[in-house]
Amino acid sequence: MAKFIVLLICSFYTFSINAQSLIGAWEATITSQDGDKLRSVWIFADGYQALTTYDAATGEFLNTNGGTWDLKGDVITELIEFNTDNGELVGEEINIKIAATKDLLHIVDSKIEYKRIDNGKPGVLNGAWLMSGRVRNGETQLRDIDKPRKTMKILSGTRFQWIAYNTETKQFMGTGGGTYTTINGEYTETIEFFSKDNSKVGISLKFNYKLIDGKWHHSGLSSKGDPIQEIWSKRN
Known part of the structure; x- marks a missing residue:
């Protein structure tokens, strides 16, 4: 009877790892060598992921890496597209063994454990997008999203x-992130980290947005106060 219970528990746990989707956002709190509290946020979209660490109190950006991902069993396989700590890893494939439940994601052989923030909802824009165009002076200028830049x-x-x-x-030019909402055609970002300008941390930016033929049309004022009108295409 005891053996049956153990086998049942093991089978259920294995099923949870194999079946549970990682789509959404996860976070972990890490204490630095100086005693600072760092926030690590891992975003998984369909086929793409990004992992970023920044100071939880000040928003000071520390590092980010990401690219494509695939989960088989309890192993995440990543193809690195950007890595601020080691650019030479770009183009390399790495494997990360994990243990996961519905709300916890633990990296095996590490003390880091991520707690689920969301499961890809409620935002209607969840996913990975590439800048594919801008509208300037009423003229649409498209960008080839297949290029390496x-x-x-x-x-x-x-x-x-x-x-x-x-x-x-293998060059990294910049990053920024935080929380967002989509309400009544208005997309609002609240910045929690910004690699180029830490003074932008804490501000909220509001934009109008529309989904037209599967493309995200985005207009408003940038963090510098400049008018922008962008077009984003979903990554396949």
């Missing part, structure tokens, strides 16, 4: 992050 925005149900990088040169 990319600006990606990845969103869960409540979290967002944009990253500018080049997979060919």
Whole structure:
């Protein structure tokens, strides 16, 4: 009877790891060597992911990495597209063994445990998007999203992050992120980290948005106060 119970528990746990989707956002609190509280946020969209760490109190950006991902059993396989700690890893494939339940994600052989923030809802823009065009002076200027120079925005149900990088040169240009809402055609970002300008942490930016033929049309004022009108295409 005892053996049966053990086998039943093991089978259920294995089923949870295999069946539970990682789509959404996860967070962990890490204490640095100096005693600072760091926040690590991991966003999983369909086929793409980004992991970022920043100071929980000040929003100071520390590092980010990400790219494509696939889960088989209890192993996440990542193809790195950007990595601020080690650009030479861009283009490399790495495997991460995990143990997961509905609300917890633990990296095996590590003390880091992530708690679920959301499961990809309620945001209607969840997924990975690439900047594919701008409208300037009424003229639409499209961008080839297949080129190595990319600006990606990845969103869960409540979290967002944009990253500018080049997979060919392995160059990282910048990133920023935080929380977002989509209410009555208005998209609002609240910045929690910004690699280029830490003074922007804490501000909220409001934009109008529309989904037209599957593309995200985005207009308003940038963090610098400049008018922008962008077009984003969903990554396949």
